[in-house]
Amino acid sequence: MKHLILITVAFLVSIQAVAETRYVSDVLQIQLRSGPGTQYRILKTLQTGTALQVEDTVGENGYVQVTFDGKTGWVAKQYLMGQPSARIQLSKLQKELETFKANASPTENKLMALEEENQQLKLELTDSQASLTSVRQELDRITEVSGKAIELDASNQKLRLENSNLINEMDILRIENTRLAEQNNRDFILYGAFAVFLGVIIALIVPHLTVKKKHSEWF
Numbered sequence: 001m002k003h004l005i006l007i008t009v010a011f012l013v014s015i016q017a018v019a020e021t022r023y024v025s026d027v028l029q030i031q032l033r034s035g036p037g038t039q040y041r042i043l044k045t046l047q048t049g050t051a052l053q054v055e056d057t058v059g060e061n062g063y064v065q066v067t068f069d070g071k072t073g074w075v076a077k078q079y080l081m082g083q084p085s086a087r088i089q090l091s092k093l094q095k096e097l098e099t100f101k102a103n104a105s106p107t108e109n110k111l112m113a114l115e116e117e118n119q120q121l122k123l124e125l126t127d128s129q130a131s132l133t134s135v136r137q138e139l140d141r142i143t144e145v146s147g148k149a150i151e152l153d154a155s156n157q158k159l160r161l162e163n164s165n166l167i168n169e170m171d172i173l174r175i176e177n178t179r180l181a182e183q184n185n186r187d188f189i190l191y192g193a194f195a196v197f198l199g200v201i202i203a204l205i206v207p208h209l210t211v212k213k214k215h216s217e218w219f
Contacts (some may be wrong), residue, residue: 020054020067022080032073036063043073100171 029047052066052075063074075084124183 022052022054022082030074030075030079032066032068032071033063034073036065037061040074043071044068046075054080120199 001040031042032044034043046068050068052068055065055067058064058077062077064077064080066073066075110178172174
């Protein structure tokens, strides 16, 4: 009797070890068939995320034997995976979250609201930091441009001063040139008058010298 019980337990354990849970992958739906191939009739259409018990029987063409809802059949192994797809898990988590929110206490709802607000504030902080960085870069650019503008203004002031000095020098040279021109005119008039005076003197003296020379020849 004891041996029979041990054999039964070992058999049940072996069955439990052989059976493995697999999930229909994210391909929308697959067919549970009566045999390992597409030529066998369809027993049931299985939706994405359906949990199947995989038996330790592998058929041809990559089919494995599974059990679902009391029915045993065959499905393509390539459409099975070890856990539900991310889309199914996300949908499940969203439903659980909605259920939790519906059943949560006011304190828990307030906590979740604060958590959402905290996430929003973190996003706003990130945006503010990015804006601050942009403003700092613009300020640095404006500071650089302002520095160049100050240098240009100082250079312009210096050029304006030099230009003013040159204008003053030109005015002085123009006045000096006018003075020299007037002086030349006065000298020319003076020399001309002197020449006329000298000519008059010569014209008065030369005839007398000629008369005296003739008288001396007579005697």
